[in-house]
Amino acid sequence: MQRRKRRGKKPRSALNKKIKPIQNSVQPHVSVVIPAMNERRTISRVIYEASKVHGSTEVIVVANGSRDGTDRLAAAMGAKTLFFAEPLGHDVGRAIGAKHAQGNIVLFLDGDVVIPAKHLVPLVRAVEAGADVALNKYIGPVNRKKVHSVILAKHALNMMLSRPDLKGVSLTTIPHAMSRKAISMIGVEHLTVPPLAHSIAIHKGLKVVDAHYIEVGRTNPIKRKKRSGKDPLESLIVGDHLEAVHWLASHTNERGNFTDLGRDRKRVR
Amino acid sequence: MARKRTKRRISAKRRRPLRNRYGRMHRSAFQLGITAAKEMLLQHEIIPFQLMDMNRRWNHWLKLMKYSVHPWSRYLQLNRSFFQGITHQSRIPAPHWLLLPTDQTVAAIVTAMNEETTIDQVLNQLKRMPLTEIIVVVNGSKDQTFHMVRKHADVVAVHFNEPLGHDVGRALGAKISRSDIMLFLDGDIPVKAEQLIPFIGALNGELDAALNEMTPYLNDFSQRDGVTIVKEMLNRVLGRPDLGANSLTAVPHALTRRAVETIGFENLAVPPKAQAIAIKKGLRIGPAAGVDVVASNRIRKTNVGIQNPVSELIIGDHVEALHYVFKEDGARMSYADEIRKRNAVFEVNV
Numbered sequence: 001m002q003r004r005k006r007r008g009k010k011p012r013s014a015l016n017k018k019i020k021p022i023q024n025s026v027q028p029h030v031s032v033v034i035p036a037m038n039e040r041r042t043i044s045r046v047i048y049e050a051s052k053v054h055g056s057t058e059v060i061v062v063a064n065g066s067r068d069g070t071d072r073l074a075a076a077m078g079a080k081t082l083f084f085a086e087p088l089g090h091d092v093g094r095a096i097g098a099k100h101a102q103g104n105i106v107l108f109l110d111g112d113v114v115i116p117a118k119h120l121v122p123l124v125r126a127v128e129a130g131a132d133v134a135l136n137k138y139i140g141p142v143n144r145k146k147v148h149s150v151i152l153a154k155h156a157l158n159m160m161l162s163r164p165d166l167k168g169v170s171l172t173t174i175p176h177a178m179s180r181k182a183i184s185m186i187g188v189e190h191l192t193v194p195p196l197a198h199s200i201a202i203h204k205g206l207k208v209v210d211a212h213y214i215e216v217g218r219t220n221p222i223k224r225k226k227r228s229g230k231d232p233l234e235s236l237i238v239g240d241h242l243e244a245v246h247w248l249a250s251h252t253n254e255r256g257n258f259t260d261l262g263r264d265r266k267r268v269r
Numbered sequence: 270m271a272r273k274r275t276k277r278r279i280s281a282k283r284r285r286p287l288r289n290r291y292g293r294m295h296r297s298a299f300q301l302g303i304t305a306a307k308e309m310l311l312q313h314e315i316i317p318f319q320l321m322d323m324n325r326r327w328n329h330w331l332k333l334m335k336y337s338v339h340p341w342s343r344y345l346q347l348n349r350s351f352f353q354g355i356t357h358q359s360r361i362p363a364p365h366w367l368l369l370p371t372d373q374t375v376a377a378i379v380t381a382m383n384e385e386t387t388i389d390q391v392l393n394q395l396k397r398m399p400l401t402e403i404i405v406v407v408n409g410s411k412d413q414t415f416h417m418v419r420k421h422a423d424v425v426a427v428h429f430n431e432p433l434g435h436d437v438g439r440a441l442g443a444k445i446s447r448s449d450i451m452l453f454l455d456g457d458i459p460v461k462a463e464q465l466i467p468f469i470g471a472l473n474g475e476l477d478a479a480l481n482e483m484t485p486y487l488n489d490f491s492q493r494d495g496v497t498i499v500k501e502m503l504n505r506v507l508g509r510p511d512l513g514a515n516s517l518t519a520v521p522h523a524l525t526r527r528a529v530e531t532i533g534f535e536n537l538a539v540p541p542k543a544q545a546i547a548i549k550k551g552l553r554i555g556p557a558a559g560v561d562v563v564a565s566n567r568i569r570k571t572n573v574g575i576q577n578p579v580s581e582l583i584i585g586d587h588v589e590a591l592h593y594v595f596k597e598d599g600a601r602m603s604y605a606d607e608i609r610k611r612n613a614v615f616e617v618n619v
Contacts, residue, residue, distance in 0.1 A: 082617075089609030096617050142491040149505055151490075156502035159495035159584050164576060189614045193606075232608075239604025242506060245591050246600035254592040258585025259578055263434030268441055268535045 019044045021078040022051035028058035030124055031101030034079070035093025036061055036111025040068040045114045047077045052117035053107060053124050060100055061111070062093035070111065090236060095191035098183055107177040115175060119214045123177040126211035132182040133201050134211035136175055139168035141217070149234055153241035157195055160245055160256055161202045169210040171198035172237060182206050195237075195244040203248060294334065294343075295350040301330050302354020311359040317423060320366065320399040327351065327368040341467050341558070344370060367398045367462045370470035374401035376448035380438030381405055381456025385412040390459035392421050397462040401448045405456070406438035414456070435582055436518075440537035443529050452523045458562050460521055467558035468523040477528040478547050479557035480515040486561050487514060496580050499587040503541055506602060507548045507594070515556050517544045518583055528552050541583070541590035549597060 032050040036043050043061070050059050059079040063071035065087030075081045082096065094108055105127045107120060126134035140151045154168040172194040178201075183191070185204055190197045201208050248256050305326050309319055327348075336347075345367075352363045369375060377395045381388050388405070395403050403424045407415045409432025418426040427445065439453050450472045452465060471479040487493065497514045504512040517540035524532075531550050532543045547554050572579040594602060 084613070086610075087608075088613050089606070089611075092610055092613050095614045099614065099617055100619055143489050145484075145487065145489060147490045149510075152498065152502050152505060155490075155498045156587075159499055160588055162576070162581075164495050189611070192609060192611050192614060235604045236606050236609070238506060239601040239606055242591070242595075242602055242604060243600050245588065246595050249588055249592045249595065254589050255585040256588035258581050258588060260585065261435055261578055261582045262432065263437050263538060264431070265434075265437065265535065265538055267433060267437060268444060268538055 019048045019077070021076065022047060022059060023078060024051075024058040024080055025056040027056065028103040029056040030054040030058075030105045030107060031097075031103035032057060032059045032107045032109060033094055033097030033101060034059065034061045034074075034109045034111050035088075035091075035097060036063050036070050036074065037065045037087055037093075038068045039066075039070050039111035040073060041112075042114050043070050043073050043111050044077050046109060046111055047074060047079045049115060049117045049120065050107070050109060053120045054105075056103075058101075058103060060097045062088075062097045064088040064093055090233070091194055092192045094194075095188055098191055099188050101180075101183075104180050105177055106180070106183060108174055110174045113174065113216055115214060115216075119212065120175055122212035123175060126209055127177050127179050130207065131179075131209045131211065132185075132206035133171065133178045133198075133208040134176060135166075135169050135171060135208065136173045136216065137169055137210045137213040138173055138216055139170075142168065150237045153238050154195075157199065157241050157244055160248060161199055163202055163208070166208070166210060170195065171201070172240070173216065175214060175216075177211075193240050193243055195240045196247055199244040199248050203251065294336075294347055297334065298330070298347045298350035299354040299357070301326065302351040302356075303358045304354075305351075306355045306358035306361075311355070311361055314361060315355075315363055315366065317399065320368075323351075323355075324368045324399045325372065328370070328372045331370065341463075341470070344466065344470075345463055365397050367466065369398055369400075370466060371450065371473040373449035373473065374447070375450045375452065375469055376400065376402035376404060376442075376446040377452045377454060378439060378442030378446060379403070379405045379454045379456050380436075380442065381407050381414050381418070382409050382432060382438075383412050383414060384410075384456035385414045385417055387459055388414055388417055388456045391454060391456055392418070392424060394459060394462045394465075395454075396421070396423075398465070400452075402446055404442045404445055406433070406442045407456075408433040408438055434538075435579070436540055437538045439540075440534050443524075443537055444534045449526050450523060451526070451529060453520055455520045458520060460560055460562075464558060464560050465521060468521055471555075471557035472523055472525050475553070476555050476557065477525050477531075477552040478517070478544075478554040479523040480512070480517065480555065481519045481522055481562065482556035482559035483515055483519060483563075484513040484556075485559050486563055494580065496583045499584050500541070503545065503587050503590055504548075506591075506604075507545060508603075509548055509554075512555070516541060517547075518586070520562060521560060523557070539586050539589055541586040542593055545590040545594050549594065 030053055034046055047059050051057050061074035061079045061081045063074060063081055064084035071081050071083045098106055105124055123134045151168055154170040158166040186197045186200045190200055305323055348368055352366055355363050377400050405418045405424060406427045408429040415428050418424055443451055450469055452468055468479045500516040501514040532546045536543045536546055
């Protein structure tokens with residue numbers, strides 16, 4: 001295949017080359033987990049911004065199913081890179097990254113969304129200040145009559161968890177940060193289903209706060225859906241929320257510990 | 270002058286064919302009223318038994334005319350024409366009666382707890398129609414509600430000293446009823462009989478469960494309360510996004526006997542669960558008409574604020590409804606995640 005010359009412009013790779021490699025801390029205070037699959041365009045910048053959130057940081061890239069050299073770029077940037085030839089599927093990378101994380105605070109990002117470090121610091125600070133889970137305040141477009149199923153599910157789940165104050169704030173949305181204690185109480189394997197992790201955290205009484213507003217709408221996965229047909233990602237995330245409600249019902253009672261206001265049900269048997 | 274004439278000419282042109290068609294139907298309804306009054310030998314006043322007879326003739330006529338029920342405004346106008354015919358022939362004033370768009374037996378089931386201020390209005394509206402049964406379940410009332418209900422002839426009053434809890438009265442009323450169609454109401458929200466007709470009409474072959482269409486009364490999503498959000502979520506995950514936030518939790522709604530028996534009487538006490546069962550078992554469920562009950566809902570100690578007991582109860586009902594579906598369809602229902610390799614987490618060693 002012949003590559004077309006981009007005359008008068010810098011070579012595409014220069015965007016990434018300009019960025020200086022980072023230095024992972026040996027005893028990190030903050031670990032940043034970045035799952036990535038074919039994110040060559042953005043990965044170096046994501047790693048660079050992530051490295052600046054704290055003086056003592058390690059960046060872990062979970063490169064899975066990449067065919068565009070994302071893993072090589074990440075390694076060249078000095079990030080700790082975990083390589084998986086096959087795609088792991090949604091959010092599994094987060095859990096694997098969290099398993100490798102050594103810091104007291106773990107910050108979760110996505111390989112395709114470049115967020116300036118100044119917007120990531122408030123999340124880390126919130127955990128330092130005592131929160132167990134610090135979430136992004138972004139909830140997507142809600143000033144309308146009909147909203148996306150994912151937004152609806154997030155709101156409904158918070159209602160069922162008795163956290164109406166969180167509205168649609170969710171662990172499904174990146175970026176978010178959590179303490180080591182939170183990860184061990186939630187169970188690292190549950191991070192593969194973020195709404196489930198969200199429910200466990202709230203149900204176990206961890207301090208879950210909406211820490212900082214970071215606009216991720218344009219790059220949000222629900223916006224990247226295909227033009228035609230049913231959106232597979234939408235039904236995956238809705239299913240995640242159902243799984244979370246199921247967990248709640250099986251760890252409380254069939255009403256999620258909500259009041260029955262003295263219903264005399266036996267009257268109608 | 271010129272401006273006025275142009276305006277009138279256009280509207281007359283548009284309306285003429287319509288008016289003629291309606292006119293024929295109206296004359297026919299008027300004539301039907303005259304015939305009915307002659308044959309029934311109406312004297313001083315119309316008694317409920319005669320109203321039933323009229324309802325039979327009325328439905329026979331509707332079938333003859335191959336009358337399509339929509340829009341309901343036209344139905345109500347035709348009904349008025351019929352009673353004008355009655356009055357014309359018999360000289361009995363009958364301005365407020367409303368005939369039903371069905372031959373089947375219809376019951377109204379009203380639950381009431383301390384509703385002495387509104388129960389009379391509710392019952393007076395119901396008595397305008399030839400209902401087979403009016404059942405009022407009075408529970409935990411410390412006021413005059415029960416005595417006021419007893420004053421109404423032809424109303425079945427059921428009384429419990431203790432409060433039965435939310436929606437249990439509905440289930441009990443349904444169990445007592447023998448009718449083909451059951452209309453469910455609350456004692457604190459008087460709804461005009463005209464607004465109830467579509468709920469009964471929709472169950473005449475079109476639907477098994479007729480819900481109150483709340484969509485027009487909803488704000489933007491960001492302004493909605495938790496109850497509305499979980500209602501919409503339940504419909505959406507059950508594959509019925511078209512239902513919006515319409516729910517059996519809201520009154521008025523109507524169910525056929527087939528629907529009630531498929532759902533199970535005891536499940537009517539938890540309306541969202543009843544709704545989930547109805548959808549899962551393939552009952553035809555949909556909106557019949559919109560009655561704004563949000564504005565007229567009484568403000569009580571228990572239903573004010575973000576986390577009030579009633580909203581917690583209803584959210585709990587929705588968890589219970591989902592729990593029922595989980596038992597049938599599994600934790601993710603039809604929303605699988607095969608592409609996710611969960612076990613990869615356990616395979617990784619650090």
